[in-house]
Structures are given as C-alpha cells and as structure tokens.
Amino acid sequence: MTSTESLLDRKQMAYIASQAADARLNVELETEGMTLNIGPQHPATHGTLRIIARLDGEQVIWAEPSCGYMHRGYEKLTEVRTYPQVTALVNRIDWLGSFANEVPFILAAEKLMEVEAPPRAQWIRTILFELSRIANVSLFLGDLGVQMGAITPVFMAFRDREYVLNLIEGATGGRFHPNFDRIGGLKDDLPEGFIDETRAVMKKLRNFCDEIENLLFGNEIFQSRTRGIGIIPRDVAMQYGLSGANLRASGVDWDLRRDQSLPMAWDKVDWNVWTHPDGDSFARCWVRLQEVRESTRIVDQLLEGIPSGPVMAKVPRIIKVPEGEAWVSTENPLGEMGYYVVSKGDLGPFRTKIRSASFNNISIVPWLLKGVYVPDIITILASLYFILGDIDR
Amino acid sequence: MTSPDSSTIAEIPGDTLRERIVDDLRSKIGTDLLDSLVKPGNDVWVRVATSAWKTTGQALRELGFDYFCFLSAIDWMPSPYGKGEDDPTAPPPERDDTIRQGYAGGSTRIQMLARLVHPTLHVGVNIKCDVPDEDATVDSWVSVFAGANWHERETHEMFGISFSGHPDLRNMYLPTEFEGHPLRKDFPLLARMVKPWPGIVDVEPLPGGGDDEEGDES
Numbered sequence: 001m002t003s004t005e006s007l008l009d010r011k012q013m014a015y016i017a018s019q020a021a022d023a024r025l026n027v028e029l030e031t032e033g034m035t036l037n038i039g040p041q042h043p044a045t046h047g048t049l050r051i052i053a054r055l056d057g058e059q060v061i062w063a064e065p066s067c068g069y070m071h072r073g074y075e076k077l078t079e080v081r082t083y084p085q086v087t088a089l090v091n092r093i094d095w096l097g098s099f100a101n102e103v104p105f106i107l108a109a110e111k112l113m114e115v116e117a118p119p120r121a122q123w124i125r126t127i128l129f130e131l132s133r134i135a136n137v138s139l140f141l142g143d144l145g146v147q148m149g150a151i152t153p154v155f156m157a158f159r160d161r162e163y164v165l166n167l168i169e170g171a172t173g174g175r176f177h178p179n180f181d182r183i184g185g186l187k188d189d190l191p192e193g194f195i196d197e198t199r200a201v202m203k204k205l206r207n208f209c210d211e212i213e214n215l216l217f218g219n220e221i222f223q224s225r226t227r228g229i230g231i232i233p234r235d236v237a238m239q240y241g242l243s244g245a246n247l248r249a250s251g252v253d254w255d256l257r258r259d260q261s262l263p264m265a266w267d268k269v270d271w272n273v274w275t276h277p278d279g280d281s282f283a284r285c286w287v288r289l290q291e292v293r294e295s296t297r298i299v300d301q302l303l304e305g306i307p308s309g310p311v312m313a314k315v316p317r318i319i320k321v322p323e324g325e326a327w328v329s330t331e332n333p334l335g336e337m338g339y340y341v342v343s344k345g346d347l348g349p350f351r352t353k354i355r356s357a358s359f360n361n362i363s364i365v366p367w368l369l370k371g372v373y374v375p376d377i378i379t380i381l382a383s384l385y386f387i388l389g390d391i392d393r
Numbered sequence: 394m395t396s397p398d399s400s401t402i403a404e405i406p407g408d409t410l411r412e413r414i415v416d417d418l419r420s421k422i423g424t425d426l427l428d429s430l431v432k433p434g435n436d437v438w439v440r441v442a443t444s445a446w447k448t449t450g451q452a453l454r455e456l457g458f459d460y461f462c463f464l465s466a467i468d469w470m471p472s473p474y475g476k477g478e479d480d481p482t483a484p485p486p487e488r489d490d491t492i493r494q495g496y497a498g499g500s501t502r503i504q505m506l507a508r509l510v511h512p513t514l515h516v517g518v519n520i521k522c523d524v525p526d527e528d529a530t531v532d533s534w535v536s537v538f539a540g541a542n543w544h545e546r547e548t549h550e551m552f553g554i555s556f557s558g559h560p561d562l563r564n565m566y567l568p569t570e571f572e573g574h575p576l577r578k579d580f581p582l583l584a585r586m587v588k589p590w591p592g593i594v595d596v597e598p599l600p601g602g603g604d605d606e607e608g609d610e611s
Contacts, residue, residue: 067565067566068564068565068566068567071566071567073575075551075576076575076576076580076582077582079472079476079582080476080582080585111435235459236539238459238460238461238512239459239461239538239539239540240461240538240539240540241460241461241462241463241538241540252512254512254515259515260515324495324496325438325495325496325519326435326436327436327508327517327519329462336462338462338463340463340465340506340508340519342467342495344471344493347476348476351467351468353463353465353467353506355462355463355508359543360461360463360540360543363540363542363543363544364540367539392566
C-alpha cells in the first residue's frame with residue numbers, strides 16, 4: 001500500500017532527523033535542538049492554538065499543536081438540552097459560518113423524526129448556508145495576505161464580509177449566531193427586499209474575488225511562499241480524514257453537497273466542484289477562492305426560483321425524537337461537519353458525536369510540519385484554515 | 394452537478410449496495426462480524442468482536458473504505474443524574490437504569506463507534522464494538538488510519554478507553570492531573586448541579602401558528 005509506505009518514509013525521515021539532532025547535542029560546536037512555542041496568543045494563530053515545535057536550526061523536526069484552550073464540552077452539554085436548544089450551542093462551533101453548523105444537526109433530528117422541511121424552507125436554508133460559507137471563506141481569503149505580510153486584503157475582506165453579514169442579520173436577526181434553523185423548517189420567512197439586496201451583494205463578492213485573485217494569487221511573493229509548500233498527497237489526506245477544500249486540493253473530487261442526497265436545494269442548480277492536483281498550500285487557497293465564486297453562483301440561481309409556501313412543516317409543539325441513531329454530515333465552509341445523534345425517545349439527545357472539520361484537518365499538522373522551515377509554519381497553518389472552536393468543540 | 398459517476402450511483406438501489414458491503418465484510422472477517430443493520434437509503438451499522446476491531450478497519454480499508462471520518466465511543470448507561478433538573482433538596486427520583494444498546498445490539502455499557510466512508514461510492518459504514526467493562530482496552534487503529542491518533546486520544550480522555558498500540562495517549566483537552574472521564578454518563582455535569590437550568594420549560598411558540606393545541610405531544 002503506497003499510503004503506508006509514504007507515511008513510513010516521512011516517519012523515518014523525521015526519526016533520522018531527530019536522531020541526528022540528538023547526536024549533535026553530544027558533539028562540540030554543533031547546533032542544539034531548540035523548542036519554539038508559537039501561541040497560544042500569537043497574531044498568526046487564528047485564536048488560541050498553541051504549536052510546540054522542536055527546531056534544528058531553521059527546520060522543524062517535531063511539532064505538535066496543543067489543543068484545549070477553547071474546549072467547551074458541547075458533546076456533554078447536548079445531553080442535558082432539548083433538541084431545539086442544541087442549535088444555540090452548535091452554532092458557536094465554527095463561529096464564522098454559524099448557520100452552516102445548525103443545518104446538519106437539524107437534518108439529523110429530522111431524519112430520526114422522519115419529517116422533511118417544506119421546499120421553501122429547504123431553499124432558504126441552502127441560501128443561508130451558502131451565505132455563511134461566503135462570509136467565512138472571504139475572511140480566509142483576506143486573512144491569507146496578513147500571514148504573508150500583506151495588510152490590504154484583510155481590510156477588503158472585512159468590508160465585503162460585512163455586506164454578507166448584514167444579509168444574514170436581516171434574515172435571521174443575528175450576525176454571527178443566527179439560531180434560525182428549526183426542526184421542520186425555519187423560524188421565519190425571508191424579509192422584504194432580501195432577494196434584490198442579495199443579488200447586489202453577490203455581485204460585490206464576485207468583484208472581491210477578482211480583486212483578491214489579482215492582488216494576491218498572481219503575486220510573486222505569495223506564489224513563492226505557497227507553491228510546493230506543505231504538500232499533502234491524496235492517500236495521506238484520506239487517512240487523516242481531511243475534508244473540504246483541503247481534500248479537494250489534494251485531487252479528490254468529493255463534495256458532500258453533490259455526492260449525497262439531502263433535503264436541500266443544491267441539486268436544483270448548476271455549479272462546479274473545483275479540485276487541484278498539487279496538494280500544496282497554493283492549491284488549498286486556490287480551491288477556496290473558486291468555492292466562493294461557486295457559492296455566489298449557487299445563491300444567484302437559488303434566488304431565481306424560491307418556491308412559495310410555508311417555511312415550517314407541521315411538527316409537535318414539544319418535540320420528542322423517536323428512538324434511533326442517525327448520522328448527517330454536510331459540506332461546511334471548513335469541511336465535513338457531521339453529527340451522530342443517538343436518541344432514546346427523549347426531549348433531548350442521549351449522545352451526540354460532533355465530527356467537526358477542523359479537528360481532522362489539524363490532526364495532520366504533526367505529520368505535515370516535519371521538515372518545514374519556520375516561516376512556512378505560518379503559511380501552512382493559514383492554508384489549512386481552521387477555526388479554534390471547530391477543533392476543540 | 395457535474396459528477397462523472399453520479400448517474401451510476403443513482404442506478405444502484407441504496408439497500409442492495411449497502412447489503413453488499415455487509416456481505417463483503419463478512420467474507421473478509423467471518424464470524425467476527427457479530428451483528429449488522431442496514432437501513433435502506435440511510436446507513437449501515439455493523440458490530441464486530443472486540444478482538445477484531447483492528448482487523449475490521451483493515452478489511453474495510455481493503456474494500457475501498459479508505460476515508461477515515463471519525464472514531465469515538467458511546468456510553469449506554471442512562472445518566473444517574475437525569476438532565477440535571479432535579480430539586481437538590483428532594484430525595485432522588487426513581488429512574489430507569491437499564492442499559493439498552495442501540496443499532497446492531499451489544500452487551501456492554503460502553504461501545505466503540507467509528508465511521509469509514511467509501512470515496513467514490515459515497516457510502517459510509519458505522520462500526521461498533523463492545524468494550525469490556527472490567528478491562529476497557531481495544532486495539533489502536535493508528536497503524537491502519539494515521540488520523541485515528543487524535544480521535545483515540547480524545548476517546549481515551551473522555552471515556553477512559555485504552556488503545557493498545559497507540560504511540561502517545563496524552564490528554565488533548567484536560568489537564569494531566571484531571572480525574573474522571575467527562576463523557577461517561579456517571580460523570581456529573583457540575584454546572585447543572587450547582588445552578589439548575591430553567592431552559593426545559595422555555596418552549597418557543599411556532600411561527601405562524603399561535604394555536605397551542607396544534608399538534609399534540611406524541
């Protein structure tokens with residue numbers, strides 16, 4: 001099996017490097033291994049991720065992220081909440097794309113109850129889902145520049161993300177934590193003027209993508225700092241359970257929006273899944289850029305034909321979910337976000353396993369950082385793109 | 394919707410495909426496959442012998458299920474504290490404390506739960522195995538799926554399950570000195586004990602229907 005082999009190669013390489021570093025300690029006039037702490041509070045760590053790296057000169061011979069600074073125990077908390085209350089918890093997992101966190105949980109509960117949201121609710125759900133993806137990933141695109149010393153893109157990203165957040169706030173009442181999804185549908189219908197406003201914003205966001213592409217992706221410094229850096233081969237990506245753009249940048253043509261049937265509206269419109277064969281930092285950034293563009297296309301098309309009708313199916317006032325187990329995952333801005341919900345016929349879940357994208361995406365870091373140079377740590381972490389709350393839950 | 398193989402996926406009825414997965418796995422690991430459940434168009438659950446936990450991962454990987462989704466555990470014991478909403482001054486209420494396992498059965502309180510996905514068929518398998526109460530140890534999957542490393546560390550910390558063959562079972566989230574395993578049902582949620590949560594009565598009215606009688610509690 002090639003995957004195990006290549007993995008072994010890397011392990012051996014790292015082993016040899018660490019042995020060499022240890023040996024040098026005993027030789028006079030040689031360099032000494034050094035431990036470098038990056039974080040927990042460091043401008044380039046997106047929050048409180050701490051990376052402990054052991055260096056040999058400028059090269060990392062061992063690295064390990066230290067998690068837990070943001071662990072809030074949501075899996076335990078869901079066991080003492082009712083189903084409708086859980087959405088308020090889970091939209092704090094990936095706080096930049098909150099609405100997208102609610103959807104798979106609600107879909108899992110609906111799967112157990114065997115109810116389905118009316119078509120109008122499905123379409124609005126999909127629109128809001130894609131809007132939260134745009135809000136999330138556009139910030140990534142801006143932030144990317146900051147990691148490499150370019151300040152301008154982040155201001156553009158914050159400016160244009162605000163338009164999207166205004167839309168989400170207009171529809172749901174919350175910029176960051178909508179808590180808008182309900183079992184059987186949505187809390188409310190769309191506000192007046194939402195459709196025209198969204199069309200205008202989607203145009204702005206497409207301009208933003210073009211600006212970023214011209215400003216950043218064609219830039220020589222950006223290219224030289226991302227091309228060929230942090231390469232993840234396909235089989236390693238699969239073993240670690242990478243998902244989302246990180247997986248597609250390693251050449252795996254897999255998008256849960258297209259490849260599974262969910263009661264959502266993605267299959268009603270025409271869009272593309274972008275992959276990149278390289279698997280390096282540049283590929284991951286590039287795939288995300290295309291994803292924002294595709295999302296604006298999806299939203300534009302969905303706005304054309306939102307079906308009329310109610311936004312809420314008939315569900316009991318007090319929701320009891322029948323006994324059973326269900327797994328639902330969706331393609332969230334960060335990757336595959338899934339909930340394994342175990343119900344005992346109670347008001348709340350008996351156990352919820354939250355499979356968040358960043359946990360798997362970051363678990364590859366010890367493997368990926370072996371042998372890289374210190375400045376590349378930052379670009380590799382930036383291109384993997386994680387949200388702290390999504391790692392620790 | 395530009396999937397090269399989406400047309401072929403649609404042609405295979407979900408249930409025959411999923412039943413074939415169970416048959417394929419049975420031909421690989423034989424009697425170690427203790428129980429299975431196929432929900433047509435929904436999902437597959439298999440339960441394997443504890444000793445065959447690792448070989449199941451290997452067998453599924455050879456069958457093409459090489460995408461590691463997650464690994465965790467379930468504690469089937471009903472919580473002795475309920476939902477943490479009891480009056481602390483009143484005597485503890487009577488609770489049904491029988492342990493009932495979920496899909497694909499089982500006989501122990503704690504079960505392993507993992508999920509592997511086929512990247513081209515886009516079908517996943519939920520794998521379970523019993524974890525003996527007295528010696529909570531199963532084989533590690535790290536040599537089969539390198540990504541299982543962190544998931545096993547998390548499961549070790551949260552459920553107290555040991556993984557033989559795991560390189561480094563340090564805590565991920567909690568301090569090293571922390572005692573107890575938080576996701577076990579007998580671990581109390583102290584925040585609830587100290588200050589009861591009033592949320593259970595807070596049920597919001599449905600949009601559009603002000604009628605409380607609509608849809609009885611079933």
